[in-house]
Amino acid sequence: MEQATPPLTSAAPLPTRLRIGEWEVEPMANRLRRGDEVRRIEPKVMEVLVCMARRPGETVTRDEFMADVWEGTIVTDDVLARCISELRKALGDRARNPSYVETIRKRGYRLIADVEDAPEARADTRIAAGARITGGRAGAPASARESRRADLLRRRQRRRLSLVLGILLALTLVGAGAFIAIRVYTSQFRxxxxxxxxxxxxxxxxxxxxxxxxxxxxxxxxxxxxxxxxxxxxxxxxxxxxxxxxxxxxxxxxxxxxxxxxxxxxxxxxxxxxxxxxxxxxxxxxxxxxxxxxxxxxxxxxxxxxxxxxxxxxxxxxxxxxxxxxxxxxxxxxxxxxxxxxxxxxxxxxxxxxxxxxxxxxxxxxxxxxxxxxxxxxxxxxxxxxxxxxxxxxxxxxxxxxxxxxxxxxxxxxxxxxxxxxxxxxxxxxxxxxxxxxxxxxxxxxxxxxxxxxxxxRTQIVGVYPGGEPVPLLSSTREDTQPNVSRDGSKIAFVSTRSGSHEVWVSDARGENPRRLTQFNGPRVSTPRWSPDGQSIVLAARRQQGDTNLFIVGADGEVRTLTSDPGDEVAPSWSRDGEWIYFASQRTDTWQIYRMPAAGGDAQVITRYGGVSAMEASDGALLVVRHDRNGLWRLPPGPDGIARDNSITRLRANVAPADWANWTVDGAWAYVLERRIDGGALVVRVETGRNVREDVAQVSDVPDQPGLAVLPGGERILVTQIERGxxxxxxxxxxx
The missing domain is CATH 2.120.10.30 (TolB, C-terminal domain)
Structure with a gap:
């Protein structure tokens, strides 16, 4: 008769030693060993690995991970994704062509490498992917296992009896001072x-x-x-x-x-x-x-x-x-x-x-x-x-x-x-x-x-017709900021704290029918940018360990991690054909512009003289805001079609590095925000090929955060504004 699959439980003891693929794994020491190479991983990362190793070849769902590794603690999906990312790095594995950990879309993860007991503790039988291991030694005789189990049960019963007696004694001693303790506590936290x-x-x-x-x-x-x-x-x-x-x-x-x-x-x-x-x-x-x-x-x-x-x-x-x-x-x-x-x-x-x-x-x-x-x-x-x-x-x-x-x-x-x-x-x-x-x-x-x-x-998103006055477009009792308009002009993505944390929301072009798209539940989210086909959004989000990385969110809210490197990647934008993602990173000593395939893969550096945000213009040039000098800069496309700063010209001088995301591109025009000393700001548009400049609108109460977008054809400007309170x-x- 086939045995039912036992539920995963954090109470299951950690194996003493395992071999997973080429690696010898020591869970109690949080250590991986391959020959003379030794790598240490975080305890939670090791628990994630052991959780999968107990059911090699089978999909472990997110809920099962939460119950096994984070029992009694509420964490976000990002925490599990980070553990998987760290585990892959330690194992030398890749998400796109895995040898160890495979992502099962919309479900969870599974360990696809062979799993066996460590050499000095195993029987001769190898456990292939799809077999099951437990906390005990595979291959041990049943009678020996039962004997150890009975001995363990007796020891636990003795410990529990001692614990109960100790608690009763402690309660007797504490009871005399409980009233004083309560008075001190309530006074301290009143x-x-x-x-x-x-x-x-x-x-x-x-x-x-x-x-x-x-x-x-x-x-x-x-x-x-x-x-x-x-x-x-x-x-x-x-x-x-x-x-x-x-x-x-x-x-x-x-x-x-x-x-x-x-x-x-x-x-x-x-x-x-x-x-x-x-x-x-x-x-x-x-x-x-x-x-x-x-x-x-x-x-x-x-x-x-x-x-x-x-x-x-x-x-x-x-x-x-x-x-x-x-x-x-x-x-x-x-x-x-x-x-x-x-x-x-x-x-x-x-x-x-x-x-x-x-x-x-x-x-x-x-x-x-x-x-x-x-x-x-x-x-x-x-x-x-x-x-x-x-x-x-x-x-x-x-x-x-x-x-x-x-x-x-x-x-x-x-x-x-x-x-x-x-x-x-x-x-x-x-x-x-x-x-x-x-x-x-x-x-x-x-x-x-x-x-x-x-x-x-609070902050709100206002719409400004050229030469007109700002009119509230997206407003709530919380923070609404960082708008971005889809290429066809039908949808607006924006960041809001309506749900209690920074999330990406989507509305129609009139600011109506807003709906929450992401469920990060904590990490700070910024700069959502629509793909050219309007089917997905790239964004930056700060992970719990402190790094800001890039993610792509589908129309159904499914999140795909694009980068997980140590350090920060910010200000993502799409190439015109949707095949590439541009972003800024401090992987070297200074901020530079990189690009990477939107499907995932290695990033290549584009600039040498620095940059903190970049967008492609309609002629293939790359427009860049630098980290060290004011201005909006133009990098023409090279013979290979890739823009680099071998030849660079400044289109506009009054764009501050601090406004690295307060600008956007619409066809042949770049729209930038230029601040005045009195706290007001001017929206200016510059023709990217001819350096022709036009003043578009005056705005006030613009916060120090990303918040400028344009409807196609420059029909209307969207700006984040501090709503007077x-x-x-x-x-x-x-x-x-």
């Missing part, structure tokens, strides 16, 4: 009470708590489309009568920073031509110009503890990466302290340590990942404390200088976290708020409180 400081219409932002924690300075837009001005309120008083207006300017005044003695405030005043840094008495009066930073964008002013200088995040000309700068109060020029790559959005939110020796700041990379970093106030090496995959929206030092408190979106909504200055695991700060995203924490110098902004805002200031009086 949310800190946050009291409202403002509840004005419009946006209140940039909270700065005075050194003694009694007052909050902030910027407010007056409740509508008015310039921001600087105000002060008592931290513990919500009544409107306690609010004092310090500035009244037609320009935008923002980023207030208290002097260490609490007598003055510095702030930034910005126009289309640049920013100036001013000071004003905390009791009111006429602001005085401290430094005219012409052609400079300035954010996040903060005063040094010794009162001799200011730090700010800034960049020149409205493009390039933000860096941390120091501005002496003696009238000398600002000094750049950090210099992130030009492709990065850059470094924001600087904050001095209480002793003034170091600064913390937030660094945003090309693909959107963010680091909480520190650097000496005299310059030097940047140290990373923690990597966050999602938005970090401000930070400050604890009053004792031992921790950094930062706002980050770690679990679907931004909250406050604290981390030691030497690193470690971030700890959540429970706040009693009534909704909104927590951002921009500010801690009093004497440790007597914490202020923060509570924001209700509300923001209030709150205060935690008993923060420590």
């Amino acid at each position: 949310p800190l009470a946050a009291v409202p400081v403002t509840s004005l219409p419009g946006v209140e932002r940039d909270p700065a708590l005075s050194p003694n924690g009694s007052r909050v300075a902030f910027a407010w837009d007056g409740g509508g489309d008015e310039p921001f001005n600087i105000y002060i309120k008592d931290a513990s008083e919500e009544a409107a009568g306690s609010m004092q207006q310090l500035t009244d300017s037609p320009a935008d005044d923002h980023s207030p920073a208290w002097s260490p003695d609490g007598e003055r405030l510095a702030f930034a005043r910005c126009t289309e031509d640049g920013c100036g840094v001013y000071t004003v008495s905390a009791s009111g009066g006429t602001p005085a110009l401290l430094s005219d930073l012409e052609r400079f964008q300035v954010r996040n002013l903060v005063w040094s503890p010794d009162g001799l200088r200011l730090a700010f995040a800034g960049r020149q000309g409205g493009s390039g990466a933000f860096g941390v700068h120091l501005l002496p109060l003696d009238g000398s020029a600002p000094q750049r302290l950090t210099a992130p790559p030009a492709t990065y959005p850059g470094d924001l939110d600087p904050a001095f340590s209480p002793d003034g020796l170091r600064l913390a700041f937030v660094r945003t990379a090309l693909d959107g990942r963010q680091d909480v970093c520190t650097v000496s106030a005299s310059g030097g090496t940047v140290s990373r404390l923690v990597l966050e995959q999602k938005g970090v929206t401000g930070l400050d030092w604890s009053a004792d200088g031992r921790e950094i408190v930062y706002a980050a979106n770690r679990d679907g909504a931004a909250g406050l976290w604290r981390i030691g200055v030497n690193g470690g695991r971030p700890r959540w700060i429970a706040l009693g708020t009534d909704g909104g995203e927590v951002s921009e924490p500010s801690i009093a110098d004497n440790g007597s409180g914490l202020a923060f902004a509570r924001r209700l805002s 509300e923001s209030d200031i709150a205060f935690v009086p008993d923060f420590r």
